[in-house]
Amino acid sequence: MTNNVTELPGRDDYDLERAQAYFDRLIADDSRVEPADWMPDAYRKTLTRQMAQHAHSEIIGMQPEANWITRAPSLKRKAILTAKVQDEAGHGLYLYSAAETLGTPRDVMTEQLISGKAKYSSIFNYPARYWADMGAIGWLVDGAAICNQVPLCRCSYGPYGRAMVRICKEESFHQRQGWEILYSLSHGTPAQKQMAQDAVDRLYAPALQMFGPPDDQSPNSQQSMDWNIKRFSNDELRQRFVDMIVPQAEALGLTLPDPDLKWNEERGHYDFGELDWDEFFAVIKGHGPANAQRLERRREAHEQGAWVREAAAAYAVKQAERASRVA
Numbered sequence: 001m002t003n004n005v006t007e008l009p010g011r012d013d014y015d016l017e018r019a020q021a022y023f024d025r026l027i028a029d030d031s032r033v034e035p036a037d038w039m040p041d042a043y044r045k046t047l048t049r050q051m052a053q054h055a056h057s058e059i060i061g062m063q064p065e066a067n068w069i070t071r072a073p074s075l076k077r078k079a080i081l082t083a084k085v086q087d088e089a090g091h092g093l094y095l096y097s098a099a100e101t102l103g104t105p106r107d108v109m110t111e112q113l114i115s116g117k118a119k120y121s122s123i124f125n126y127p128a129r130y131w132a133d134m135g136a137i138g139w140l141v142d143g144a145a146i147c148n149q150v151p152l153c154r155c156s157y158g159p160y161g162r163a164m165v166r167i168c169k170e171e172s173f174h175q176r177q178g179w180e181i182l183y184s185l186s187h188g189t190p191a192q193k194q195m196a197q198d199a200v201d202r203l204y205a206p207a208l209q210m211f212g213p214p215d216d217q218s219p220n221s222q223q224s225m226d227w228n229i230k231r232f233s234n235d236e237l238r239q240r241f242v243d244m245i246v247p248q249a250e251a252l253g254l255t256l257p258d259p260d261l262k263w264n265e266e267r268g269h270y271d272f273g274e275l276d277w278d279e280f281f282a283v284i285k286g287h288g289p290a291n292a293q294r295l296e297r298r299r300e301a302h303e304q305g306a307w308v309r310e311a312a313a314a315y316a317v318k319q320a321e322r323a324s325r326v327a
Contacts, residue, residue: 027228032158035101043227046220047157048102050229052109055095056120059113060294062088064128065137073131080177081134087170094167098159114299122280123206125288132185132192136199138178140207140245146171147241148211156228179248186253193253200249201257208272209280211238217277242270 019038026033033039066085072078096106112118123141128134149168155161185196212218212234224230232240242261249256260273283291 027156027226030154030156030228032161033156034158042223044102046224046227047160047229048099048104050224051095051099051102051160052104052112053119053121055092055099055109056113056118057124058088058092058095060120060124060298061141062092063294063297064124064290065134068128068131068134071131072134077181084138084174084177087174091167091170094163095160098163101159110302114295114302116286116295119284121210122283122288123203123210124294125283125291126203126206127290130195130199132182132195132199133203135178135181135185135196136203138174138176139182139248140178140200140203141210142171142174142178143245143248144207144210144241146175147237147244151231151237152229154228154231160229179252182252182254196252197254200254204257205275208238208241209275209277211235211241213277213280239269242272246270 020040023033023037023039023043025031026037033043062085065081065088069078069081069085072081096109099109100106109118113120123144128137146168149164149171152164153161153168155164182196182200185192187193212221215221215233215235218234221230221233225233246256246261258273260271262271263269264271282288286292
């Protein structure tokens with residue numbers, strides 16, 4: 001089916017009914033909605049919120065890793081971590097660009113972030129104290145991101161789905177470098193292995209919370225699935241992630257900090273313990289251990305980059321004037 005906005009002649013009541021029917025048909029046929037297509041306001045609002053939060057998470061997520069670039073234990077580790085941080089910046093730009101196609105300018109989304117109005121992934125409000133945390137972030141956090149984001153490649157909104165294809169390829173690299181760091185540490189000295197285990201102990205639960213609250217406490221999840229924005233619920237994705245990382249932890253020689261974690265033969269999945277959802281909701285409300293620090297650093301970076309934005313705007317005006325004179 002071709003998405004063609006010219007099929008929708010106007011916006012009186014009759015044409016709105018036709019537009020809604022066309023949109024519903026796209027969703028029912030598992031086709032793509034494109035920026036020029038009519039879409040319900042609620043669909044646009046949901047997508048804008050989700051894509052902006054995703055972009056904010058990529059940008060804020062650069063901070064704990066960038067802080068370790070100069071302290072990485074070798075030139076190779078520095079180069080790899082630098083490349084990863086650059087990737088995260090690119091992901092944020094892809095996603096801001098995709099979100100802008102829904103009508104919200106990037107400067108508005110940026111203002112919402114630095115003012116504290118917008119949310120981003122709760123995991124980035126935890127400090128990265130030791131080098132092993134770079135491994136745990138790569139293995140657990142980027143591993144959870146892959147679980148969550150691969151289904152988004154089939155998102156019903158075209159620009160989001162297409163952006164996710166490249167992002168997921170790069171996240172696979174990120175997850176692999178985290179695994180390699182932890183593997184080196186867990187097969188090193190006893191002190192190195194303990195450092196790796198400590199990092200996993202601290203970041204395991206926050207990584208599981210990255211998928212969002214339980215389904216019965218997630219008011220937007222079902223509607224997003226009905227619109228084919230999401231393909232799986234929060235709890236389904238969390239279960240997939242646990243099933244994936246248990247054998248990986250065994251290969252690393254590390255344990256996951258959950259006494260209730262065990263294989264359930266009847267379900268064909270691992271059972272795992274209840275997470276601290278009070279802590280989760282406190283963190284997303286701005287009360288995590290690094291919330292204030294993350295936002296303050298982002299504000300500083302935005303202010304320090306003002307001259308770049310001003311120079312780019314002046315250059316755009318000059319180019320437009322030059323093109324006008326030529327014309």
